[in-house]
Every structure is written in C-alpha cells, then in structure tokens.
Amino acid sequence: MSIELIISLVKANIVLAxxxxxxILLIWxxxxxxxxxxxxxxxxxxxxxxxxxxxxxxxxxxxxxxxLPSKADRAMxxxxxxxxxxxxxLIFMIIPLGPDITVEWQNALYTIPLVGADLNVGVLYFxxxxxxxxxSVVLAGWSSGSKYPLLGGVRAxxxxxxxxxxxxxxLVPVILYSGSLSLVDIVNSQSGNxxxxxPILNTIVSFIPKWNIFPxxxxxxxxxxxxxxxxxxxxxxxVEAEQELVGGFHTEYSGFRFAMFFLAEYINMFNMCAIxxxxxLGGWLGPTFEGILPPIFSVIMPxxxxxxxxxxxxxxxxxxxxxxxxxxxxxxxxxxxxxxxPLSLVWxxxxxxxxxxxxxxxxxS
Amino acid sequence: MVDLILFFIPSALIIIGALIVVFxxxxxxxxxxxxxxxxxxxxIYITLNATFVAMVQMLVYAGAVMTLFLxxxxxxxxxxxxQSSESIKGQTFLVSGVFLILISILGYVAISSEFKWDxxxxxVEFAVEGTPQLIAGTLxxxxxxxxxxxxxxxxxxxxxxxxxxYDSKRxxxxx
Amino acid sequence: MISYFxxxxxxxxxxxxxxxxVVLLLGVASVLRPNKPYAEKLxxxxxxxxxxxxxxxxxxxxYYIFGLLFVIFDVEAxxxxxxxxxxxxLGYFGLIEMFVFIFILLIxxxxxxxxxxLKWES
Numbered sequence: 001m002s003i004e005l006i007i008s009l010v011k012a013n014i015v016l017a018x019x020x021x022x023x024i025l026l027i028w029x030x031x032x033x034x035x036x037x038x039x040x041x042x043x044x045x046x047x048x049x050x051x052x053x054x055x056x057x058x059x060x061x062x063x064x065x066x067x068l069p070s071k072a073d074r075a076m077x078x079x080x081x082x083x084x085x086x087x088x089x090l091i092f093m094i095i096p097l098g099p100d101i102t103v104e105w106q107n108a109l110y111t112i113p114l115v116g117a118d119l120n121v122g123v124l125y126f127x128x129x130x131x132x133x134x135x136s137v138v139l140a141g142w143s144s145g146s147k148y149p150l151l152g153g154v155r156a157x158x159x160x161x162x163x164x165x166x167x168x169x170x171l172v173p174v175i176l177y178s179g180s181l182s183l184v185d186i187v188n189s190q191s192g193n194x195x196x197x198x199p200i201l202n203t204i205v206s207f208i209p210k211w212n213i214f215p216x217x218x219x220x221x222x223x224x225x226x227x228x229x230x231x232x233x234x235x236x237x238x239v240e241a242e243q244e245l246v247g248g249f250h251t252e253y254s255g256f257r258f259a260m261f262f263l264a265e266y267i268n269m270f271n272m273c274a275i276x277x278x279x280x281l282g283g284w285l286g287p288t289f290e291g292i293l294p295p296i297f298s299v300i301m302p303x304x305x306x307x308x309x310x311x312x313x314x315x316x317x318x319x320x321x322x323x324x325x326x327x328x329x330x331x332x333x334x335x336x337x338x339x340x341x342p343l344s345l346v347w348x349x350x351x352x353x354x355x356x357x358x359x360x361x362x363x364x365s
Numbered sequence: 366m367v368d369l370i371l372f373f374i375p376s377a378l379i380i381i382g383a384l385i386v387v388f389x390x391x392x393x394x395x396x397x398x399x400x401x402x403x404x405x406x407x408x409i410y411i412t413l414n415a416t417f418v419a420m421v422q423m424l425v426y427a428g429a430v431m432t433l434f435l436x437x438x439x440x441x442x443x444x445x446x447x448q449s450s451e452s453i454k455g456q457t458f459l460v461s462g463v464f465l466i467l468i469s470i471l472g473y474v475a476i477s478s479e480f481k482w483d484x485x486x487x488x489v490e491f492a493v494e495g496t497p498q499l500i501a502g503t504l505x506x507x508x509x510x511x512x513x514x515x516x517x518x519x520x521x522x523x524x525x526x527x528x529x530x531y532d533s534k535r536x537x538x539x540x
Numbered sequence: 541m542i543s544y545f546x547x548x549x550x551x552x553x554x555x556x557x558x559x560x561x562v563v564l565l566l567g568v569a570s571v572l573r574p575n576k577p578y579a580e581k582l583x584x585x586x587x588x589x590x591x592x593x594x595x596x597x598x599x600x601x602x603y604y605i606f607g608l609l610f611v612i613f614d615v616e617a618x619x620x621x622x623x624x625x626x627x628x629x630l631g632y633f634g635l636i637e638m639f640v641f642i643f644i645l646l647i648x649x650x651x652x653x654x655x656x657x658l659k660w661e662s
Contacts, residue, residue: 004546012553016561062569070582076393082562089558093551116554117547121497124420124621131428131614135400138435142393146584154439154599158606161432165613172617175624181497251585256569260562330659333606337658341613342649345642348620352627356635359628411548421618429614433607442598501622505634512619513637516644519612523648526608527657530601 003105007112015116019092023266027054029311030266030318037322058259066255071145080143081253081260084136087129088267094122095274096184098284098302114284114302115184122183123175126275127168130230133268134160137249140261144252152248155238155329162336163229163236169344170222173351174212174279183275187283211282218347220280222340224313227272229336231265234321238329273313274306281309371412378405392438396431403427417496605657609649616645 028043028051035042043050068077093116100113119125134157141153175181178189190212194205213220229236238248250261277283286305288298327335378401385398403426410419453459504512623630623638652658 005549008546008550008553011550012557015554016557062565063572065574065576066569067577067581069584070579071584073391073393076397079397082559085562086555086558089554090551093554117550119416119547121416121420124417124424124618127617128420128423128428131424131432132404134428134432135397135435138432139393139397142435142439144584148585150439150599154436154603157432157435158603161429161610162606165610165617168614168617169620172620172624175621176627179625179628181621181625255573256566334658337606337609337649338653342646345646349639349642352635352638355627356632360631412545417622425611425614425618429607429611433604433611436599436603436607439599440601440604497622497625501626502629504619505623505626505630505637509637513640513644515615515619516641519615520644520648520651523609523612523652526605527652527655530605531655531657 003110007110011116015092016089019089019267019270022270023263024054024058025051026266026270026314027057029314030321033315033318034322037319061259062256064255066257067252069145069252072252073143073145076139076143077252078257080136080140081257081264082136083139084133084264085260085267087133088264088271091126091129091271092267092274093117094119094125094183095271095278095306096187096283097306098299101299113184114299118182118184121181122186123171123181127164127171130164130167131161133264134164136261136264140253141249144249146252149249149251152251156232156249159236159238159332159336160230160232162333163226163340166222166336166340166344167226167230169341169348170219170226171279172348173216173219176351176355177212177215183278183283187278187285190282191285209282209285211280211285213280216280216351218343219351220276222344222347223279224276224316226340227276228317228320229332231268231272233269233317235324235326236332237326238332269314269317270310273317274310276313277306277309281313283309368412372409375405375408375412378402379409392441393435396434396438399434400427400431403431415496417500602657605652609652612645612648616641 031053032042032050043053046052046056068074096113096115096118098114100111103110103112137156137160138153141149141151141156144150174186178186180186180189190210192210194208194210194214196202196205208214232238250258253261284302284306286301286308288301290298293301382398382400382402382405386395386402389395389398403422407419407422407427410416410422619641620638623634627634
C-alpha cells in the first residue's frame with residue numbers, strides 16, 4: 001500500500017464522517033432556528049439542547065417497517081434512494097477546506113491539500129453530479145406506481161433542470177475572474193483585497209476583501225436563488241407541496257429509505273452553501289491571526305472560516321424557509337426561464353466586456 | 366494489473382448497461398441502462414486522462430439528454446404496449462446481417478493480431494492542468510466556424526421542438 | 541501516474557465507502573425492523589380511498605419542451621466554460637465570437653418566450 005493510497009482512504013473516511021456529523025448538526029440547527037422564528041421551543045429532550053434529536057430520529061426510522069407498494073417497479077424503487085444519497089457525498093469532495101498542509105512522517109515531508117479531490121474540471125464535476133441527482137427524483141416518483149409521486153417527481157425534475165441551467169450560467173463570470181475550473185484556484189483567485197485604478201476609490205475599496213460577491217453580486221443572487229431551487233427548499237418546495245401533492249416523490253417511501261432521501265436533501269443543502277461560500281465568499285480565506293494564536297490554528301482557522309460562512313448561508317436558507325410562502329408552479333418556471341436565464345446571460349456578457357476592457361485595453365487603441 | 370482492472374470494470378458495466386437497453390421490457394429500465402453505459406464511458410475517459418470530455422459526457426449525455434428521454438417516455442406513457450411487429454419489411458433479417466458483418470470484422474481483427482491486446486499505449490505526456498485549456502485553445506481558434514454553426518443547429522432544434530409540440534391542432538385537454 | 545489519479549482514487553473511495561455504509565445500514569435495518577406486509581398495506585396512497593387505474597398516467601408535453609431547452613442550454617454552458625478559462629489568450633476575437641454564439645441562442649430563447657411556450661397555462 002502506497003502512502004498516496006492511504007491518504008486517499010483516510011480522506012474518504014474523513015469526508016464521510018464530517019458529512020454525517022454535520023447533517024445531524026444541521027437538521028437540529030434548522031429545527032431550532034425555525035422554532036425560534038415561530039416562537040416555539042423546538043427539540044429539547046434528547047441530549048443537551050436536544051442536539052441528539054436527529055440521531056434519535058434516525059434510529060427510529062431504522063427500526064420502522066419498509067413498505068414496498070404492490071404496484072411499485074421494484075428495481076427502480078430500490079435504486080432511487082441510492083442515486084439520491086451517493087452524489088451528495090461526492091459533491092462535497094471538491095470543496096477546498098484550507099490551504100495545503102505539510103506533514104512529516106518517517107523522515108519524509110508530505111504535502112497534503114486540504115481538499116477531497118482537486119479536479120481541474122471541478123465546476124463541471126459539480127454540475128454533472130447535480131444533474132445525476134435529478135434521476136433520483138424522477139425514478140422515485142415514477143417507480144412508486146402512484147399518482148402523487150409521479151406528479152411530484154416530474155414537476156421536481158423540471159424545476160431542477162430549469163434552475164440548473166441558470167446556475168451553470170451564473171458561474172461563468174466567476175470562472176472568467178479565476179481563469180480555472182478548479183475550486184482550489186477559484187478560492188486562491190479571491191485572496192487579497194480589491195483595488196481600483198482611481199486613487200480615491202482605491203483607498204475606500206482596498207479594505208474590502210477580493211471576494212467574488214462584491215463585483216459579482218448579480219451572479220451571486222442568481223446562483224443563490226438557483227441553489228435554493230435546486231435542493232427543493234422553500235419557497236421552491238413544490239416537490240413536496242404537502243397541501244396538493246401529499247409528500248411529492250417520496251410519498252410511498254417509508255423507513256430507512258425515506259431517511260435516505262431526507263439525509264440527501266440536507267447534505268445537498270450543506271454542499272450548496274459550502275459551494276456558494278467557495279465561489280462567492282472566498283471559501284476558507286480569512287484572517288488566521290498568526291502569531292497571536294498557537295501555530296495549530298493556522299491549520300484550523302481556514303476550516304473555521306469556511307464553517308462560519310457556510311452556516312451563515314444555511315441560516316439564510318432556514319430564514320427564507322420560515323419567511324416566504326411557496327411559489328405557484330407557473331410562477332416558478334417563469335422566474336427560472338424568463339428572468340434568471342436571460343439575466344444571467346446578459347450579466348455574463350457584461351462581465352466579459354468589463355474584463356476584456358481591463359485586460360486588453362480599448363479595442364481601438 | 367491496475368490498468369487492466371481500471372479498463373475491465375467500466376467495460377463490463379458498459380456492456381451490461383447496453384444489454385439492459387436492448388433486452389429490458391420497460392422503457393424506463395432501458396433508459397437507466399443507457400445512463401449506466403454513458404456514465405461508465407465517462408469513467409473510461411477519466412482513465413484516459415480526458416477529464417473534460419468525461420465531465421461533458423456526464424453533464425450533457427448522462428444528465429441532460431437522458432432526462433429528456435425520460436420526459437418523453439413519461440409523456441408517451443410507460444404502460445403502453447411495446448410494438449413487436451416489424452415496421453420495415455425484413456428488418457430482423459437486415460439487422461442480423463449487419464450484426465454478423467460487425468462480428469466477423471471484430472473476429473478478423475482479433476485473430477490477425479494473434480490476440481496480443483496491448484492495453485498499454487505509448488505513454489503520452491499530458492500537462493495534467495491542460496485538458497480544458499487545450500480544448501479551448503483549438504476550439505476557439507481553428508474550429509471557430511463549426512463552433513458558430515453549432516449555435517445555429519441548437520436554435521433549429523429549439524424551433525423544431527416548439528413547432529412539434531405546439532402546432533395549431535393541439536388538443537387543449539392533454540393530461 | 542498516481543499523482544494524477546489520486547484525486548479520482550479518493551472519489552472512488554468515497555463512492556465505495558458511501559455505498560458500503562448505505563448497504564450496511566439497510567442490512568442492519570432489515571434485521572431489526574418488522575416486516576408484516578398485507579394487501580391493504582401495500583396499496584398506494586390515494587387520499588384513503590382505493591386507488592384507481594395504474595398510476596402511470598401520461599405527463600404533459602410541456603415537460604418535453606423544458607427538457608429540450610435544458611439540453612440546449614447545457615450544451616451552450618459546456619462551450620462557454622472552456623471559453624471562460626481561456627479568454628485572456630483569445631482576446632477580443634474570442635469575446636466577439638462568443639457574443640455571436642450567445643446572441644443566436646438568446647434569439648431562440650426570445651422566440652420561445654414570444655411563442656408563449658414558457659408560459660405555464662392550465
């Protein structure tokens with residue numbers, strides 16, 4: 001066994017452990033925040049502050065009977081939860097958690113990048129896996145052999161692909177600035193502070209970090225709305241519109257297979273927030289307070305910064321859910337195709353022109 | 366050894382997926398078999414260092430095109446009976462003929478090379494960072510005209526789909 | 541060799557471990573959970589009454605249009621991404637050729653909007 005293989009295996013285990021622990025935290029966090037916004041107490045029985053509530057729920061769902069409806073298409077019914085869960089694990093792989101760290105082991109130095117996998121096609125990998133995840137919804141809805149899941153599944157998949165198109169186009173300006181499809185390079189391109197060729201403006205903006213959200217606020221808006229729609233969260237949760245579709249695509253699922261859909265939804269939500277933070281909020285960048293804190297913090301601080309940014313965005317997700325009413329389906333599709341996609345195309349052209357003027361000078365000079 | 370495993374596992378998946386496409390009775394199963402084939406081909410691309418093509422394969426073919434197929438299948442209705450009669454006269458005979466020719470070509474190649482299948486090609490030096498950059502470099506300089514033609518092709522597809530689905534005779538009360 | 545493949549090996553490892561974990565949990569569940577199916581329980585849900593028909597009805601043709609438009613914009617995105625990372629080398633020539641490309645596709649989108657295809661009437 002080579003050292004590289006061991007690093008890969010260790011990384012894989014860490015990724016899974018981090019994701020699952022995080023999800024347990026995240027579900028508790030959401031329930032607590034929503035409860036607070038609705039003047040309720042929320043979970044408070046299992047463990048301190050009810051933090052173990054999710055674990056209790058998971059164990060409960062593990063012990064519940066799984067019903068395979070007699071009309072269901074067996075193979076696809078069993079396959080759908082797997083297709084939901086596994087891509088959500090894989091998307092997390094490409095999110096950089098910090099700069100490279102150097103480890104000394106058996107008198108040799110090893111540089112380990114703090115990222116699951118630094119792909120040179122990272123952005124495309126993310127979009128590709130998101131589009132694979134659409135199948136879980138279609139298949140779950142179709143294979144149940146029931147009317148509500150079918151309607152919910154087809155609706156959900158149409159919604160997801162519509163917003164995925166807007167999402168992909170909103171990422172192009174970010175890539176224009178970084179010049180790379182690798183998420184590590186995208187984070188690195190956001191280090192430093194903003195600068196301007198106009199001296200007075202320069203003194204003002206030079207305190208602001210060079211995060212993509214400041215020049216690319218429109219792209220950030222489109223991407224974030226599309227992210228909410230992509231993971232089927234309120235106000236875009238028409239998939240599981242309880243009042244009209246019962247439960248949407250997972251109506252006929254029960255027991256642990258239902259839990260898998262639930263888990264996938266929350267992992268996807270976490271992934272989306274971490275990826276938004278990486279693309280627009282500088283990822284793990286942030287002051288490390290070197291010299292003030294013990295040296296170990298130079299490794300930990302980037303991870304903490306990414307965590308803080310991610311949980312801020314997650315708070316916004318939950319806030320939106322607690323505040324906004326659900327959209328109607330026609331409004332949803334019109335927002336996607338008539339507003340967000342044309343806007344993202346126009347914004348892409350504008351950013352390209354601005355970048356062109358800055359890089360190549362005026363066309364006639 | 367490792368390269369053989371990396372080649373044979375995706376290849377086996379490709380063939381199994383293709384067999385599902387041909388033999389499964391349910392159209393959704395056929396479609397998912399095709400997805401399996403396309404994703405496995407993407408894995409082969411990755412082992413060949415063509416990461417950009419692999420991701421495009423996953424994004425466009427396995428993601429978008431197959432979702433469209435599923436929509437079409439669900440639009441037609443899954444429980445419709447498969448048409449088993451021949452729509453072209455003698456199509457079974459024709460297809461078997463083509464299949465036999467293909468098999469004999471493959472057999473000839475296999476026998477004439479005396480079964481020495483060299484899976485290790487001459488190592489090509491790739492810049493690992495290079496693949497998307499290399500593709501962009503040639504696509505937008507040497508192949509600029511075909512590239513613009515693609516946009517025309519895409520707009521024709523849009524117009525055709527709209528004309529097909531929204532002709533004046535369409536019934537108001539589809540499900 | 542391994543330096544290039546390491547990232548993909550890690551992805552493969554997560555895929556393997558993830559599948560193993562899921563199968564393990566499903567296996568544990570199948571040992572622990574009760575399993576007493578009977579015909580009424582296995583019926584699909586339909587507001588508490590007996591289900592009518594097969595449940596596999598035809599869906600609306602409109603989903604097909606959205607699916608096709610998605611394919612078109614996906615293909616467009618696939619061309620835009622390599623252009624975006626290489627813009628600095630391509631210069632104004634690259635800028636203009638992509639504007640032509642996007643413009644033609646925008647015409648397609650505007651045509652679809654004008655035809656009221658993207659309007660979700662009932």
